[in-house]
Amino acid sequence: MKFKSPVQRPLTQVYQNYTEEDFKVWKLLFNRQQVNLKAKISQEYLGALKEIGFTADKIPDFKEIEKRLKPLTGWSLTVVPCISPQKEFFAFLSQKKFTASCWLRSMEQLDYLEEPDMFHDVFGHAPLLANKYYTSFFEGISRIALKHINDQRVIEMLGRVYWFTIEFGLIREQGQVKIYGAGIISSSSETENCMSEKPEQIDFDIREIMHTSFRTDILQQKYFVIQSYEQLYRTLGVIETVIEELA
Numbered sequence: 001m002k003f004k005s006p007v008q009r010p011l012t013q014v015y016q017n018y019t020e021e022d023f024k025v026w027k028l029l030f031n032r033q034q035v036n037l038k039a040k041i042s043q044e045y046l047g048a049l050k051e052i053g054f055t056a057d058k059i060p061d062f063k064e065i066e067k068r069l070k071p072l073t074g075w076s077l078t079v080v081p082c083i084s085p086q087k088e089f090f091a092f093l094s095q096k097k098f099t100a101s102c103w104l105r106s107m108e109q110l111d112y113l114e115e116p117d118m119f120h121d122v123f124g125h126a127p128l129l130a131n132k133y134y135t136s137f138f139e140g141i142s143r144i145a146l147k148h149i150n151d152q153r154v155i156e157m158l159g160r161v162y163w164f165t166i167e168f169g170l171i172r173e174q175g176q177v178k179i180y181g182a183g184i185i186s187s188s189s190e191t192e193n194c195m196s197e198k199p200e201q202i203d204f205d206i207r208e209i210m211h212t213s214f215r216t217d218i219l220q221q222k223y224f225v226i227q228s229y230e231q232l233y234r235t236l237g238v239i240e241t242v243i244e245e246l247a
């Protein structure tokens with residue numbers, strides 16, 4: 001499916017509309033990231049990828065994803081044509097719905113996208129929606145965001161939490177640092193960058209994260225490393241405390 005502008009992008013997934021090129025793009029990205037991520041990816045993500053049933057040969061069908069996720073955590077995907085406004089995004093999350101696009105980048109755009117496509121949203125984000133601590137953390141952030149939706153300072157801080165965990169988070173598993181952030185999982189250059197000598201890997205500190213700005217237009221220079229998905233969930237109380245301290 002190729003669209004000249006976001007306005008033309010689909011509001012529902014019509015599976016038969018995927019073209020031969022879409023299938024080629026999915027397969028190429030899937031196989032390339034399987035190789036790139038092999039020794040670097042969180043075991044929890046790998047297990048979830050199998051559980052959710054993604055393969056190189058088939059572009060995921062949102063209805064099938066829902067059937068797999070619902071019994072595990074109650075989560076599903078809901079299609080949006082492009083990035084959702086904040087309030088809508090958090091409202092969907094609070095209902096256990098992750099907003100995802102269903103269009104795929106073209107062959108010419110394999111390594112650069114101005115906004116997330118289905119490979120990022122679905123390959124990157126969907127598998128960990130099978131993890132209870134991860135989704136409870138997700139839901140918790142949305143609950144806090146909706147409570148403070150008109151306070152731009154809070155929304156900015158929650159954006160940083162989201163960025164340094166859900167998008168660009170690393171985790172220590174059996175003494176080794178692994179990837180769980182969707183922004184890394186769906187990008188070959190981020191996969192290489194996060195494990196190189198160039199950026200900093202910092203022990204997870206939610207207060208520091210809430211006060212750390214980030215850039216979206218460069219490879220990341222700082223990554224925060226959690227000890228477990230449970231640790232993410234356990235920080236929700238601290239997030240609320242930091243927000244109360246702002247008042």
Ligand SMILES: [Fe+2]
Nearest residue numbers: 116167182183
């Ligand atoms: Fe994302």
